[in-house]
Amino acid sequence: MPPFAQTYDFDLVYRDHAQRVARWAAWLLGPSSDVDDVVQEVFLTAHRLLPSFRGEAAVGTWLFRLTTNAVRVHRRRAGRWRHLQHRVQLLQTAAQAHARNPEEHLDCQQDLAIASEALDAMSEKYRTMLVLFRLEGLSGEELAAVSGLPIATVWVRLHRARAQFAAEVERARRGAGTSSLTAQSR
Numbered sequence: 001m002p003p004f005a006q007t008y009d010f011d012l013v014y015r016d017h018a019q020r021v022a023r024w025a026a027w028l029l030g031p032s033s034d035v036d037d038v039v040q041e042v043f044l045t046a047h048r049l050l051p052s053f054r055g056e057a058a059v060g061t062w063l064f065r066l067t068t069n070a071v072r073v074h075r076r077r078a079g080r081w082r083h084l085q086h087r088v089q090l091l092q093t094a095a096q097a098h099a100r101n102p103e104e105h106l107d108c109q110q111d112l113a114i115a116s117e118a119l120d121a122m123s124e125k126y127r128t129m130l131v132l133f134r135l136e137g138l139s140g141e142e143l144a145a146v147s148g149l150p151i152a153t154v155w156v157r158l159h160r161a162r163a164q165f166a167a168e169v170e171r172a173r174r175g176a177g178t179s180s181l182t183a184q185s186r
Helices: 010-029 032-050 058-077 083-097 102-121 126-137 140-147 151-176 181-185
Strands: none
Touching: 010 032, 010 058, 010 151, 032 058, 058 140, 102 126, 102 151, 126 140, 126 151, 140 151
């Protein structure tokens, strides 16, 4: 074993990263019933590959790559990403705590439905960047490490993701009435 090689305890990796992997999968995939399957697949793969993990990247970065690959495979098997309602429910539940009155609550629900529809319509590479940056709070540098892309490419993709999101929100608004979301997405 080379002097720089490190052994990783699978139980510790699972304990430290399972919730984060589940969050990633939920945002990238959608329904909770499928999230459990994807998380299981990620950790089965991690268990199989952990002995050969070289540690050149952080374990979290490596697990993110395994998660995106598992989500991609799952989507390919399941067809088009059609589980919009679950994601809307997750967002609605989070927004209910912030609504001050029934009218504001309804506005929040409409905005969340439009945001989910817009995310659903985006290309995967842009949706992933936007979700990790805006919803998971990863920095540009962390996105570069996680995605294996140069930092300049990350910022270009984020710029394009924001533009695509704004365009999709506008398209969804035309079909659902007005919303305050467009101003918030910029």
